[in-house]
Amino acid sequence: MKRIVTVFLWSLLLTAASCAHEAWPEPDRSGASSGAVFSLYSAEYDDAVSRATLGEGRYDRVEFCIVDASGAAVPNLKGAYDADAAQIRVEGLHEGDYRLLVLGIRGDAAADGATVHAISHAGEEWITFPEELRKPLEAEYFYSQTPFSVVVHGSADGNTEEVLLAEQVVQHRIVGRVDFSLSFRNAQVEAALREASVEVGEYRFRTAVTGDGTLAGEGFGNFDALDLSQGGSWLFLPTVDGAALRGEVAVRTRNYLGTDVSRSFAFDLHSVEPNRIAEVRTEVVHPDDTSATLFLTEKAYAAGNHALILQDSEPKEVYTDPAQRKFNTAAPLQVAATDAGELHVRFYSPRDLGQVLIRARIPAVDTEFLDVAYFDRVPAFADFRARFPFIEREGMARSESGRWVRIPRLEAAALDGIEFRIESADAYWEKLCAIKHGWTIAFSLYGGDPDRADGGPVGNWMGIRPVHCREVVALFLNFTYMIDMPEHEEILRANEDRLYGNGGVNDKVTAETVLRQMRQSRTLNVGLVYPGNGVIGLGGGSTFGAYQQAWLQHYFNTYSCEIMFHELGHVMGYNHSSSFTYGPWAQELMNRFYVEHISQMPIDSPSYLNSSKNPNLYK
Template sequence: MRKNVFIAFLCVLFLSACQQEEWFTSEELKDNQVVFKLQCAEFEDENGLNRNGLERNVPYDRVEFCVADKQGYAVTSIKGVYDAASSELRFEGLQEGEYTLSIIGIKGDAQADGVTINPVVHISEPWLVFPSSLSKPLEADYFYSQTPFSVSKEWGKDGYETVVSAPSRIVQKHIVGRVDFSFDFNNRYIRTAVIGKKVQIGKVRFYTTFSAEGSFSGESKEIFLDTLGIETSSRSFHFPPTAGSSLQGEIDVFTRNYRGNEVKCTYVFDTGEIIPNRIHAVVTHVVHPDDDAGIMFITRNAYGEGNHARILQDGEPKEIYTDASQRGFNTAQPLQVSATDDGRLHVRFYSPRSLSGVLVKARIPSVGNEYVDLAYFDSIPSFADFYETMPLMEKDGMYHTESGRWIQIPKQDVTSGADLTFKIESGDAYWKKLQAIKHGWNISFELYGGNPDAADGGPVGNWMGIRPVHCREVVALFLNFTYMIDMQEHEEILRANEDRLYGNGGVNDKVTAETVLRQMRQPRTLRVGLVYPGNGVVGLGGGSTFGAYQPAWMQHYFDTYSCEVMFHELGHVMGYNHSSSFTYGPWAQELMNHFYVEHISEMPIDKPDYLNTKENPYLY
């Protein structure tokens, strides 16, 4: 308790203490006032315990108060105001006597609930009234407190003084109950495959009237609540206390599986009577027909929860992205699937585009020669670097085979991961384009002495430090190039212009279209870098070396000159010099560069929008 001293000769201001609309602004209050600090308690659990033990300040959206005398009648000869910023309720005009202060704090939109606040003459009268036909949970939260205090006069050094005996703070409690719906799943992949949950509540009656003295009365009509949707793994709803009945009903859980089927599971619940300030926990233990399934069903929700990394992202250390063992790939196998030594499935994707509907199958030698469905991805993001422990290494499970059977596979030892053979299927049109890359080139990234950490790329000779923003475009270009070399239209343009193809000996050194196709399709390994244009050089190539200056990496989708730079250096990679048509000649300067740009819509990476490199802040 604390004592607040008022000068005895206060001017008495008249205000209805139960009408918020008549409150004065905080600037109108004087220094000689009593202040109540408002706090609210957390809901109590089913045992009546506040688990968090916390009391917190809440900036209420609306506060109603009633100061009553010893006989319970509302006192009008006071002035009060609520300050939301400080969570304080301040009063002036208190006379000698014993009082009871009743406060309702509202957080949220009470109008959305159809709640009315009545003026009261006596604290036994209806104060807060819920609608009699409540058909949905409450939108707002409602708090209440009742606090006795007294006012007396005592002689002090300045004469008679008014002394207020009152608590330093008021802790309010909820006048409604909370129902928490939560769900337990036996299979984590079923939890993330939920597409909807609904709660249907049977007939129930709620109390409708709450008085300033803190008692409930009145009953609603017998109500059948509208269906409630639960979007997440758990959800809380607020209800007025029930009038002698329990809250009961059904819960529907809707899921889908990787084969496109939907399953509905229904469960019943009964909360018992809804009690003010109490949490009523409804835990649904989901028993599902796919509980024993061993497949990793990686929905978008499941993938997001995994917080999986991505490769070749801005800020990735140069020691990683220039290490061919960590960041190298073959363009015919941009989607890399493997099992780690500790029993995790590893999926890495060298692609500027995402891939949808991906089924990973595995052949397990200890089980048999038939492939089984191991993992299904709703979507694999661009440059994904997915790691997750396989249920195969955790427990027995049921798996679907290629022949359509369901078989049980016992838990495997993590060391057996090295024996797995993988196969990938997808109906995505993008996957069909990637599968059309038959003659892949091995691509990795090289600094060639440059320093990507330096603002200017730390140029050394004709090279500067390649950054991840450029590496991603390298992936795009070489996926497109190795796709192009097997396009029927590409073969046709080479054969139609065979008389314009000549080698290192000049125009008389004829080269057949078949020879060019064979050279373009043979396995190659390139270490790709970023060319420094300060010496007048925009591209370098030969053997396993390839590089181009920054604008070419950004513009290869639409600019024939940038493509000319690329194909000029590819001509060197194939062994041709400047006397051939493959560098300063028709192959690089007319046929290939124009074909690439004109057919970009048919390529795997058909537009620059996937990477949006031109907007990247890490460009030089």
């Protein structure tokens, strides 16, 4: 047998002590040996992957006892546990054979109602627990029993005592761990989990451990429900021989229609054993497993790590390419089916949109619109892609009239001719739907270079950056919403006598004409104006641009708004002789109306974008 040897010199200390030992002063760190030193190690769980690895036996509390060959506690000892070194030091031993009994506790034993007793014999109960428990244990409890011998060697210089250990002092848990987990067939059902709990039913457990490591006593568990929403591992006292740990796992989820679905699943664990991990894995069988509707909870959306558009890191080759970045303000939430059988949702909006239901009519399946996706929230500037469930497997979808329709497993080509409808209970969606006369917006560099610190100005233009593009979205959503506001129409009609065209003040323009021109479908290529040449805005035809300050301040600054409406006047075909540029329409009526009514606009605050704090602005 391999021997682990500790050699030490000592003087005998006679104290009347059993296993209720005295504490020592701080241990001597000088290196001099003055007693038996036992290094403690803690083992992993017997069935853990890393079970071959031993950790240092550091505990919040350590109790130890040395017994002789008969199991009687050895008296007249002094000893202490050094937590920093994970060692027990003992003085007062004579030559003979012994066993070192060690009880280590990590955590708060008082929270478990555990009591450690002084023992005079190894057969006595050393630690006990209440006979009724209402919850799993909060502390871990370790135990070891290690044989050793003390041999005395005489010499002219005095006696030398040698401690012979047959093995290391390795602590094993006297409690078991039970790991509860949930297995879902549908990841979207898992993401819709509201709560999960463990109801422990029958549980008879051991209430005591003797000095020699024997499990004793019997208690009964009467547990409160355990929260399993985030998964759970709990510590349990070992079950009585032949007893099982039984109970139910209860799961409550929600579906996209707002209904809660509850399911319970029984479990029967054969036993809880010391220092072992038992697994209770519950396969959640759920009625929504076969749903053909994408259900994007916040959790499910976050797990998908979906892209965003018009972000500061987006390359100029992308955001200035109309094939990749272009939108109509009357349809800022773009929905399409891709050739790969994916639902593609792209959102040109500085604000999030909640409670979004997407319905689709698939000619190959049914004549009605079917619920194909529901989002708890579509983030601002979202660029979402995910395969339709029915591309992977058949499923059931609810129709617009409330029927349940079976959608067979489809090939992507079967989505040809698909039509979409969007619904949302969000008040923001109501404002977006109020934009009846949309303008199509794209972004242009006009020769500038946003990768250069100065924007690479070319003539009156510099390179527009994403931070400006996002403000372009905000401005034109607001502008095209404004043109159909009843209050806007009223102010035009009330000031119709101040509206005049390119021929000057005598060239009268009716409010109806202006409304028709503002509501006319248009496509604009929007850029960033370089103010170094004294120009702060440009517009006309399909061209529109303003300098940086105007994009940041259009929410509240009437001068910035004047610049915007001046250039919109040019887009509508008016020159500097009209009231639509240097006149009342741009300089008084529209700019003030926009600022004064910003609270009613879709993008009612600069805080959504907080562009003025963006580090990518030009200095």
